[in-house]
Amino acid sequence: MAESNKEIKCVIWDLDHTVWDGILLESDEVKLKAGLVEVLKRLDSRGILHSIASRNEYEFALEKLKELGVAEYFLYPEINWNAKSVSVGNIQRNLNIGMDAIMFIDDQPFEREEVKNAHPDITCIDATEYLELPELKRLNPRFITDDSRRRRLMYMDDIKRKVEEDEFQGPPETFLSSLNMKFVIHDAKEEDLQRAEELTVRTNQLNATGLTYDYDELNAFRISDQYKLLICELTDKYGSYGKIGLALIELKEDCWHLRLMLMSCRVMNRGVGSVLMSHIMQECKKDGKILLADFKHTKRNRMMYVSYKFANFKEVSKDEGGHILFENDLSMIQPFPHYIDVKIL
Amino acid sequence: MEIKEKIRQFIRANLVVFEDEADFTDSDNIFEMGFVNSLFAMKLVSYIEQEFGITVDNEDLEISNFSSVDRIVGYIENKKAG
Numbered sequence: 001m002a003e004s005n006k007e008i009k010c011v012i013w014d015l016d017h018t019v020w021d022g023i024l025l026e027s028d029e030v031k032l033k034a035g036l037v038e039v040l041k042r043l044d045s046r047g048i049l050h051s052i053a054s055r056n057e058y059e060f061a062l063e064k065l066k067e068l069g070v071a072e073y074f075l076y077p078e079i080n081w082n083a084k085s086v087s088v089g090n091i092q093r094n095l096n097i098g099m100d101a102i103m104f105i106d107d108q109p110f111e112r113e114e115v116k117n118a119h120p121d122i123t124c125i126d127a128t129e130y131l132e133l134p135e136l137k138r139l140n141p142r143f144i145t146d147d148s149r150r151r152r153l154m155y156m157d158d159i160k161r162k163v164e165e166d167e168f169q170g171p172p173e174t175f176l177s178s179l180n181m182k183f184v185i186h187d188a189k190e191e192d193l194q195r196a197e198e199l200t201v202r203t204n205q206l207n208a209t210g211l212t213y214d215y216d217e218l219n220a221f222r223i224s225d226q227y228k229l230l231i232c233e234l235t236d237k238y239g240s241y242g243k244i245g246l247a248l249i250e251l252k253e254d255c256w257h258l259r260l261m262l263m264s265c266r267v268m269n270r271g272v273g274s275v276l277m278s279h280i281m282q283e284c285k286k287d288g289k290i291l292l293a294d295f296k297h298t299k300r301n302r303m304m305y306v307s308y309k310f311a312n313f314k315e316v317s318k319d320e321g322g323h324i325l326f327e328n329d330l331s332m333i334q335p336f337p338h339y340i341d342v343k344i345l
Numbered sequence: 346m347e348i349k350e351k352i353r354q355f356i357r358a359n360l361v362v363f364e365d366e367a368d369f370t371d372s373d374n375i376f377e378m379g380f381v382n383s384l385f386a387m388k389l390v391s392y393i394e395q396e397f398g399i400t401v402d403n404e405d406l407e408i409s410n411f412s413s414v415d416r417i418v419g420y421i422e423n424k425k426a427g
Contacts, residue, residue, distance in 0.1 A: 310386040
């Protein structure tokens with residue numbers, strides 16, 4: 001089987017005989033494996049998340065992790081008596097990332113088999129290999145950006161938001177208003193390019209073309225007069241979601257042509273998806289042009305297709321490779337939602 | 346519950362305005378009235394697919410099929426009959 005070379009976004013750890021030596025329910029005196037903390041920290045600093053799928057008593061195991069000083073590194077830990085494939089599935093849903101971007105590490109071949117059977121796209125490795133993780137190519141992103149360094153903290157903010165949202169009584173609008181969201185759109189600067197490349201590589205669900213561009217290509221677009229490269233950041237009362245959206249527009253004689261449009265899945269529930277699109281449509285209309293847009297169906301980007309269609313884009317052509325050319329006459333442009341303060345810099 | 350009632354209920358639960366401000370008839374264009382956002386569109390499509398066991402084809406993804414309660418119900422009935 002061909003090994004995937006997709007970047008790993010999250011490592012899911014077993015506990016007994018994997019994170020620590022020994023079995024917690026047999027001995028309270030378990031010790032972290034030698035060098036494990038360094039592995040956790042190194043990956044964490046690269047923006048790679050950690051989680052847990054372990055069969056144990058939740059409270060007991062979590063207490064132990066706290067005592068050992070590593071609890072804070074694990075997001076959405078699944079410590080229960082379910083099959084590990086179920087736990088892994090829960091973590092994947094909570095993080096909203098692809099199974100092919102997850103690595104599962106466990107000392108027992110049976111558990112790895114069970115997980116791999118249920119989730120063929122996951123990568124499973126034996127616990128004995130934990131010290132080698134930082135060297136693996138798939139755990140070495142090309143750039144470490146501010147967004148990657150802060151990634152775990154941003155996810156922890158998301159968890160707080162989620163708790164508040166779940167407890168909120170009333171229409172979604174009121175909740176969204178209470179977040180005091182600010183959405184800033186600006187031309188990408190040189191210091192944004194690493195993050196821009198990272199976004200094209202990491203974004204699957206809300207990516208209109210599935211294309212990825214590297215730093216040099218993006219920089220060429222950035223300095224060219226014929227292109228506009230926009231990047232956006234969302235913040236709310238909890239803090240910044242980071243740079244979460246990117247658009248590349250080719251400025252042609254008679255039209256603007258949207259070549260690339262993507263939005264981080266982390267903001268999917270915020271109703272901000274249409275803001276960047278509306279901004280581009282407004283600017284294009286001011287310039288007296290019509291708007292074309294490239295689109296390509298991938299396995300995961302149906303939501304983006306729906307967004308385009310509901311933004312009144314019409315398909316004008318479609319080739320055999322599944323590339324769609326959309327056109328928008330800009331007769332209907334959705335206003336910015338009033339619960340978001342939009343700033344154009 | 347009949348289809349119309351289910352759709353009304355779904356829209357009500359997913360409105361982006363305060364409930365008492367959102368008075369809409371079965372023929373009102375809910376998109377033009379600003380009651381819903383882009384996320385709503387995707388939620389609505391998923392809901393229709395799951396609740397009524399139909400697949401919304403790409404060709405059918407036009408606002409005109411989903412712009413009012415009446416149109417949504419008409420679309421679903423058509424699909425189920427087909």
